[in-house]
Amino acid sequence: MSELIADIAVNAPLKQLFSYLVPAEMVEKVAVGKRVKVPFGRRTSTGFILLTRQGSSKGLKKISTLLDEEPLLTPELITLLRWAADYYCHPIGQVIRNALPAGLGSDKTQTRILYEPVYRLLKREPLPRGQKQQELLKLIAEEEKTPLSRIRQEFSTPHSSLNRLVEQGYLEVCEQEIQRDPFLYEKITEDKCLTLNNDQKNAVKSVSDSLEKNSFSPYLLHGVTGSGKTEVYLQSVEKCLNLKRQALILVPEIALTPQLVARFRARFEPKGSKLAVLHSGLSDGERYDAWRRINRNEVDIVIGARSAIFAPLSRPGLIIVDEEHETSYKQSEGFRYNARDLALVRAQQQGCTIVLGSATPSLASYYRSEQGSLQRLELPQRVHTGNLPQVELINLAEEESSQTLANPLIEALQNTLEKREQAMLLLNRRGFAPFLLCTDCGTSFHCPNCEITLTFHQRERLLRCHYCDYAEPPKEVCPNCNGGNIEPEGAGTERLEQEITELFPGARIARMDRDTTSRKGAHQRIVDKMMRREIDILIGTQMIAKGHDFPGVTLVGVLGTDNLLNFPDFRAAERSFTLLTQVAGRAGRATGKGKVFIQTYNPEHYSLTCAAEQNYADFYQLELPFRQELGYPPCGHLVHLVLAGNQPQQVKQQAEQLAEQLFSIATNVEVLGPSPCPLAKLRGKTRYQILLKSAARSSLRSMLADLEALSKNIPGGVGLSIDIDPVDML
DNA sequence: AGCACGCCGACT
């Protein structure tokens, strides 16, 4: 006998779907994308209906309740999520949970819909007597409906007056669902299109033509720093909206600033388009509300960070991935997806135009553009000045003293201060010193949980592990030799800040790194001060290179370059080039008179010389042969396996066994390892890695299918994590 | 992930 069966993704870390019988009374209302409660083992769980079909119900349990009137997931989104779960070897239930705002996918916390009173004007005459009442009426008359929260922004205690106005029939009050939107009441001034140069025009033209075709069209927009990519995005979005389709804009979390959002709102809201913002700074409630507005089809433009790739837009026409080279598009824990790659998949599945934009494209994307699977659009000119900054490489081997700052950079800083211009110093290492060293016996201090030296933080008087939360006070006496000569070695941003303060006592100095920006809004406060020119010298880690255009900056100094170049990863050269090009591009954006100093022991390195010239094409030509030779991406594909557990012996043995088994079945795949991870111990767990490398994705995929079976034999004390297309392998 | 079953150490 054939009955209606639903295949359901259950909220559990399991890869397969589970089939349930749809009870007769539910047959009418059951639909793909709705949530259900189902009996699961000895408990009940929530799940999502991903498929319905006719079939035999023998041995199946029944769905107990249907939770939604309307589906939460569209068929298009389900297609994307199933594709992602399969590709990234991750349980579908957890993939869905990642795609939804907190509360919708889990069994526990339910984010609630909030309601608040909303006031509506019924009459203004005769004018009420109280002055406060008159002012309230004036405010409420501005909009069709005025929520209490809006009134509270202007009046501290509005209640008694409001109640009187309602009693006297001036106002009507009703309950309305609250939109928790932190940007809702910000003042917006209309922003007009800028005039484009020819390169920008060509780019917009190509994208517009593709939008009209309504089919998958992938672009790589390669524009040097300051070449006006955002204006190309804005005008492309406008075209997309005119064609009555929606736009999705992905931006790295750190670049998703109020200014960026304001620019989009200023451009599109006066024309009646609705915009939603999705990012991690929102509260659960705010994110939930934004998501629901999108799901109800009330939004034309979505701007968001990584997870916004799963925004439930029903008719997206254009997807933009800004700063597509950014590694933060890759989620590095749990469901390890890459939003940039999924953006291409989604665009393909839904027939969208997609624009990947960057001044320094990932090698992967540029390679695709060379192969023809992305169409490249070039913006080689800066819009304001045409001048790229002048870059000087300082050879530290030729510098006499071993001070943190080389003399030419000190002079340049002095000069910049005198001209009342701004400077930025990049040092990609936070804290005071990377380690403390006993100068008598050479002892240094390590994290007990992670195999790494502890970084000294002077202000806190603490040794901190940058990979777990461990911290301890520094020792006065060496535990090994009882000597008292323990010295901080090397320099981090904190030490640099101190040295700069001593060197330039009159200067206004600020530091921006994870330590000074951990509190909410702290990052933005520093950015705002920098914008208002209340800072002369900004010191920071790579976050100063990202997402901001400070027009007053004419000098950029880069320290610690060699740490970047020597990083133990095949992408070290690419990372260095990208970071240096980006940070160099911060200098002289407004005036065209930017100056950049890069301190290094490797002044001949192509990452540096190419960055100095902002010459992407040369860098690509020099880097690609290395990748080709070793079969690394983009010329080959990688899967990174990590085994981790509390017992070092057991982890090692399991890793060896797994590698052996994989090796014996490998066809067309190189099995490298096992070897201890670069972070051999992390948060108390011993870690071993195995790297799978192949020229053909299909070979890797068939090996992963076998891995599925092999991993069942790994005992509970050892965890296996699978990272497809890894971005970092620490 | 839960939640059970199951088989060994220190407690009223």
Next chain:
DNA sequence: GTCGGCGTGCTC
């Protein structure tokens, strides 16, 4: 004697 430690096995 049993309360509870967490190993391992299963979930339509």
